[in-house]
Amino acid sequence: MKILVPVKRVVDYNVKVRVKPDQTGVDLANVKMSMNPFCEIAVEEAIRLKEKGAAEEIVVVSIGPAQAQETIRTALAMGADRGIHITTDDAVESLGVAKLLAKVVEEESPELVILGKQAIDGDVNATGQMLAALLGWPQATFASEVEKTDDGYNVTREIDGGLQTIKVSSPAIITTDLRLNEPRYASLPNIMKAKRKPIDAKTPADFGVDIAPRLEALKVAEPAKREAGVKVESVAELVDKLKNEAGVI
Amino acid sequence: MTVLVIAEHDNASLNDATRAVITAAKGIGGDIHVLVGGEDCGPVIEIVKGLDGVTKVLHAESPALKNRLAEAMETLVLSIADGYDAILAAASTTGKNFMPRIAAKLDVMQISDITAVESADTFVRPIYAGNAMMTVKSNDAKKVITVRPTTFEKAGDGGSASVETIDAPAPAAASEFVSEELSKSDRPDLGSAKIVISGGRGMGNGENFAIIEKVADRLGAAVGASRAAVDAGFVPNDYQVGQTGKVVAPELYIAVGISGAIQHLAGMKDSKVIVAINKDEEAPIFSVADYGLVADLFTAVPEFEAELEKAGV
Ligand SMILES: Cc1cc2nc3c(=O)[nH]c(=O)nc-3n(C[C@H](O)[C@H](O)[C@H](O)COP(=O)(O)OP(=O)(O)OC[C@H]3O[C@@H](n4cnc5c(N)ncnc54)[C@H](O)[C@@H]3O)c2cc1C
Ligand SMILES: Nc1ncnc2c1ncn2[C@@H]1O[C@H](COP(=O)(O)O)[C@@H](O)[C@H]1O
Numbered sequence: 001m002k003i004l005v006p007v008k009r010v011v012d013y014n015v016k017v018r019v020k021p022d023q024t025g026v027d028l029a030n031v032k033m034s035m036n037p038f039c040e041i042a043v044e045e046a047i048r049l050k051e052k053g054a055a056e057e058i059v060v061v062s063i064g065p066a067q068a069q070e071t072i073r074t075a076l077a078m079g080a081d082r083g084i085h086i087t088t089d090d091a092v093e094s095l096g097v098a099k100l101l102a103k104v105v106e107e108e109s110p111e112l113v114i115l116g117k118q119a120i121d122g123d124v125n126a127t128g129q130m131l132a133a134l135l136g137w138p139q140a141t142f143a144s145e146v147e148k149t150d151d152g153y154n155v156t157r158e159i160d161g162g163l164q165t166i167k168v169s170s171p172a173i174i175t176t177d178l179r180l181n182e183p184r185y186a187s188l189p190n191i192m193k194a195k196r197k198p199i200d201a202k203t204p205a206d207f208g209v210d211i212a213p214r215l216e217a218l219k220v221a222e223p224a225k226r227e228a229g230v231k232v233e234s235v236a237e238l239v240d241k242l243k244n245e246a247g248v249i
Numbered sequence: 250m251t252v253l254v255i256a257e258h259d260n261a262s263l264n265d266a267t268r269a270v271i272t273a274a275k276g277i278g279g280d281i282h283v284l285v286g287g288e289d290c291g292p293v294i295e296i297v298k299g300l301d302g303v304t305k306v307l308h309a310e311s312p313a314l315k316n317r318l319a320e321a322m323e324t325l326v327l328s329i330a331d332g333y334d335a336i337l338a339a340a341s342t343t344g345k346n347f348m349p350r351i352a353a354k355l356d357v358m359q360i361s362d363i364t365a366v367e368s369a370d371t372f373v374r375p376i377y378a379g380n381a382m383m384t385v386k387s388n389d390a391k392k393v394i395t396v397r398p399t400t401f402e403k404a405g406d407g408g409s410a411s412v413e414t415i416d417a418p419a420p421a422a423a424s425e426f427v428s429e430e431l432s433k434s435d436r437p438d439l440g441s442a443k444i445v446i447s448g449g450r451g452m453g454n455g456e457n458f459a460i461i462e463k464v465a466d467r468l469g470a471a472v473g474a475s476r477a478a479v480d481a482g483f484v485p486n487d488y489q490v491g492q493t494g495k496v497v498a499p500e501l502y503i504a505v506g507i508s509g510a511i512q513h514l515a516g517m518k519d520s521k522v523i524v525a526i527n528k529d530e531e532a533p534i535f536s537v538a539d540y541g542l543v544a545d546l547f548t549a550v551p552e553f554e555a556e557l558e559k560a561g562v
Contacts, residue, residue, distance in 0.1 A: 016380055018380075026380075094359070095353060095356075095357070120377075120492065120493075121376065122376055124359070126348075126359050127349075133354050133421075134354075138320055139346075139424065142346075154427065158342070158486045159343070160342045160343070160487060161432065164316075164426075166318065166427055167427050168423075178479075179480065179486060214357065214358035214388050214389045215386070218371065219384040220382070221382050221383075222381070223518075226536075228536070229535075229537075230541070231530075235542065235553050236556055239560050239562075241540055242524070242540070243560055246501075246539065248444070
């Protein structure tokens with residue numbers, strides 16, 4: 001079995017981004033970039049399935065600028081086998097990404113695609129579900145446990161009320177949630193080995209799909225600032241303030 | 250202009266988030282229809298047809314819709330999508346699960362998690378864990394939108410919509426429900442509680458959450474947590490507040506032993522009043538707290554409970 005894992009290069013989760021003064025976007029100059037954390041979890045899950053003998057090959061794919069190649073190398077160093085880099089400097093929306101991925105799926109015929117549930121830059125949470133719909137495949141989103149069965153997967157999902165377990169037949173789409181696994185760090189020898197793993201270079205034009213953006217950003221603004229509060233000296237003062245000043249208890 | 254709102258429910262009662270989605274739909278304008286798909290979901294129809302602003306309720310019954318799995322919801326909504334200019338659902342785990350499938354099939358880019366409606370085609374949504382608010386104009390003919398329930402008022406009752414029964418087509422691709430393990434609690438729902446008290450890694454273990462629960466029970470509050478507390482197994486996953494968990498905006502949010510990482514702030518910084526109890530006076534949570542108490546939580550929280558009792562709360 002082959003597993004496809006789409007990975008996105010995003011602003012590192014430790015960075016607090018700043019809005020540009022002209023409100024055209026956020027300032028990404030000299031900001032640390034990393035693999036989207038949910039994509040790391042996706043890569044890790046694919047590697048674990050391979051280690052258990054449930055998969056033979058892991059292909060990672062990233063759509064993004066030249067530097068997205070580093071993100072692919074990171075996944076290869078973790079243990080993926082080869083990469084596909086669809087190079088573009090334009091921001092591609094989830095719908096466009098899903099359309100490109102659907103074409104990659106057509107070419108590669110994986111039996112499973114594992115994506116992150118959400119990219120932490122745009123916070124869209126849609127690509128995996130869109131890809132599933134375009135392919136007509138079942139989906140198991142927000143996975144916290146994946147168990148391979150004879151004809152598919154039993155997946156435990158994190159939902160608002162608790163946990164839900166569903167069964168999906170293969171081929172399927174899975175998207176990862178935080179509790180699925182803890183991604184490994186790549187060892188130095190594996191980082192060296194990853195340099196020799198193949199990465200196929202492509203462009204969106206190779207796939208002949210329309211990925212023009214549908215949403216137009218009119219403005220990117222700072223969120224409302226909270227007024228600085230006060231430090232209280234004691235618990236009694238806190239209760240008094242909550243009761244008599246804020247009136248919330 | 251006609252807007253379709255997809256109701257969120259458990260076949261017996263309506264999730265309050267749907268009322269917020271209806272308010273967002275009113276901002277877009279036009280007639281509002283609500284789709285209720287489920288199994289034996291008659292009681293939900295009774296509630297929905299009385300919602301203020303709703304003109305028509307569409308009722309679909311099928312065993313395949315019992316748990317509102319994404320594939321079944323996709324075919325159901327697509328079967329009626331032609332008649333609508335905008336399709337809205339809550340940005341809950343249910344809405345986030347099925348709405349992008351509908352958007353993809355309609356060849357539309359979803360507008361996720363909106364916090365404001367500027368006009369029929371322009372919306373505001375948070376990006377980068379709420380560190381930036383983006384105003385987006387959609388150039389798609391149809392809008393597919395998920396709504397952040399905490400930022401819209403909840404539509405009240407007082408309507409009298411007509412009810413139409415529609416067929417539920419067979420799902421496109423099959424996923425099958427196996428089981429559900431829902432957190433049971435007598436406390437209010439985290440997403441709509443007026444007061445929330447959350448614990449973080451500083452709680453040390455799950456048993457220690459008992460001191461938080463005592464306060465919660467006195468205040469009629471819901472209990473939440475940081476990711477670190479959930480990852481460590483102190484509390485279940487559905488307690489997680491934050492960028493990738495639940496977004497809450499209560500009257501009062503009390504953060505106990507939580508440092509205030511941006512991912513956590515993303516889920517609670519729109520609360521009206523924020524209290525932080527943390528022994529580290531440099532903790533970033535204090536930068537958003539209206540009232541900060543620098544103290545060891547293991548003495549401060551029980552004392553808080555005692556003081557509340559003294560104050561007759
Ligand atoms: C992709 C991604 C998504 C994420 N999503 C979320 C999310 O949705 N929600 C979320 O919360 N986090 C999320 N995080 C994690 C986030 O980055 C932080 O790691 C997390 O919020 C930290 O939790 P914490 O504040 O409980 O723990 P810590 O940062 O370890 O803070 C513990 C605090 O407790 C205090 N403390 C310890 N002992 C005591 C005591 N006895 N008395 C008083 N105070 C004490 C300490 O001073 C410290 O400030 C996400 C991270 C990633 C990478
Ligand atoms: N540019 C991209 N390249 C590769 N994968 C992507 C890209 N954008 C999104 N994805 C995948 O889709 C997931 C969800 O992203 P989103 O729908 O944007 O929140 C990510 O975790 C990735 O697995």
